[in-house]
Amino acid sequence: MAAPAAAPPPAAAKAANAPVISLANFEERKHEIAQQLFKAASEVGFFYITDHGIPQEEIDRAFATGINFLDREKEFKTQWPFNPDSYLGYRGPDELETVTGNRLWEWFSVGRYGTGGYNYHAQQFEGEEWPQELGAEFRQVALSFQERTHDIALKILRALWISLDRDEAELADPFDLDSPENPSFMAWNKYPALTPEQIEGLKNGKGKLPPRLHAHADMDVLTILFNRVGDVGLEIAPGKDSENLDEIIEDVGNIWNHVPVAKEWIPLDPRPGCITVNVGDGLTRWTDGVFKSTYHRVRAPTKGDPTGERYSIPYFVNPRLNYVMQGPEKRWGPITGFDILSKTGNAYAARRNSPDKSWQEAAYTDEIAELNAATAEGRADLLAKNGVTRKQRDSVVGNGNGVQASAVGAARAAPLPRAPHAPRTLRRSALAGAPLRMARAF
Ligand SMILES: O=C(O)CCC(=O)C(=O)O
Numbered sequence: 001m002a003a004p005a006a007a008p009p010p011a012a013a014k015a016a017n018a019p020v021i022s023l024a025n026f027e028e029r030k031h032e033i034a035q036q037l038f039k040a041a042s043e044v045g046f047f048y049i050t051d052h053g054i055p056q057e058e059i060d061r062a063f064a065t066g067i068n069f070l071d072r073e074k075e076f077k078t079q080w081p082f083n084p085d086s087y088l089g090y091r092g093p094d095e096l097e098t099v100t101g102n103r104l105w106e107w108f109s110v111g112r113y114g115t116g117g118y119n120y121h122a123q124q125f126e127g128e129e130w131p132q133e134l135g136a137e138f139r140q141v142a143l144s145f146q147e148r149t150h151d152i153a154l155k156i157l158r159a160l161w162i163s164l165d166r167d168e169a170e171l172a173d174p175f176d177l178d179s180p181e182n183p184s185f186m187a188w189n190k191y192p193a194l195t196p197e198q199i200e201g202l203k204n205g206k207g208k209l210p211p212r213l214h215a216h217a218d219m220d221v222l223t224i225l226f227n228r229v230g231d232v233g234l235e236i237a238p239g240k241d242s243e244n245l246d247e248i249i250e251d252v253g254n255i256w257n258h259v260p261v262a263k264e265w266i267p268l269d270p271r272p273g274c275i276t277v278n279v280g281d282g283l284t285r286w287t288d289g290v291f292k293s294t295y296h297r298v299r300a301p302t303k304g305d306p307t308g309e310r311y312s313i314p315y316f317v318n319p320r321l322n323y324v325m326q327g328p329e330k331r332w333g334p335i336t337g338f339d340i341l342s343k344t345g346n347a348y349a350a351r352r353n354s355p356d357k358s359w360q361e362a363a364y365t366d367e368i369a370e371l372n373a374a375t376a377e378g379r380a381d382l383l384a385k386n387g388v389t390r391k392q393r394d395s396v397v398g399n400g401n402g403v404q405a406s407a408v409g410a411a412r413a414a415p416l417p418r419a420p421h422a423p424r425t426l427r428r429s430a431l432a433g434a435p436l437r438m439a440r441a442f
Pocket residue numbers: 189213218225227234296297298311312314441442
């Protein structure tokens with residue numbers, strides 16, 4: 001008879017092990033920084049950066065600027081609707097709820113060209129669209145903050161390249177901030193304050209809320225994330241330590257189709273003076289899997305947590321649209337900056353054929369079942385209202401294989417609603433030969 005399985009260690013016993021890495025005196029210290037970053041990016045996929053050079057007032061101004069947009073009424077915000085090929089624009093809870101049942105999150109993103117749509121036939125952005133109503137300051141702050149953050153990203157990428165014995169000079173072209181093909185962009189996430197009923201539910205232990213931002217992996221190359229001290233909730237699920245994937249992945253077929261949930265989530269709270277940085281799927285591909293794109297989520301507040309709004313600013317770094325990325329070992333096929341980002345690019349197909357699923361799979365587990373039970377009814381109603389059956393969604397998103405882009409595909413094929421974050425299938429039995437669920441969700 002088989003011995004009973006050993007009880008897993010309690011989540012609290014695990015430390016995220018995300019190191020704090022200083023960028024001070026970068027040019028002199030870059031080889032030392034490279035070593036530290038290599039370890040963090042290959043083992044955890046998340047790390048904190050300090051001595052990054054952006055004064056706190058600038059970060060505060062960037063938050064205030066986005067909040068000034070996101071706290072306005074829906075009719076104002078929806079003038080800049082989300083474009084799934086550029087990933088720019090506003091996404092609100094009405095739209096997100098249709099697909100995920102989640103009303104606890106909204107988002108607005110801008111690139112170097114405002115929220116301008118991207119025309120993938122012409123391979124160019126379609127002009128500038130900034131919310132002029134917010135004044136010139138909005139545009140100026142968004143541009144200067146992106147510039148500052150881009151500098152940090154480039155330093156990190158250069159050091160990571162050094163750590164791989166790759167030529168750091170190789171990065172200047174793909175990450176040229178001023179290139180008309182530069183698709184890197186910043187976003188503001190807003191997680192609304194809890195309602196009085198939700199607060200009451202927390203107090204009496206009866207209200208179970210879904211995550212504010214469900215489990216996902218970013219599909220970009222690198223994400224530089226600004227969070228405010230005290231704003232708890234970000235959690236990561238590094239998967240490489242799991243030994244028995246069969247036991248931690250459950251077939252929970254559900255209409256999020258694919259949002260995985262890990263058994264163990266490790267908090268990654270903001271640290272004073274630090275930025276949180278994570279590897280995206282693009283970098284995993286580009287390094288033949290050396291650097292790990294790790295699942296993360298923003299959990300709902302629990303008893304004792306702040307219940308007000310939570311905001312964050314991710315800056316998603318991608319190479320220019322026509323730049324072709326491939327790892328030296330060619331483990332995955334080549335993809336362009338555009339592919340990585342867009343629903344019409346090739347990354348979706350490339351990911352489907354990926355040979356390696358282990359890293360991401362290991363981050364999956366079964367908590368989604370609870371979530372389903374909590375909201376299944378509401379979601380089913382909404383889907384029915386939109387004339388969407390699960391089968392339809394699957395056929396559009398390619399069996400939920402993953403990339404956020406595929407979710408967005410569902411969004412675009414009218415009358416299907418837009419999906420927010422990368423969908424994926426958890427059907428364990430189908431995993432052999434199944435796509436790598438490198439899927440972002442930004
Ligand atoms: O708000 C956070 O802390 C995380 C945001 C995030 O993961 C994302 O926007 O991709």
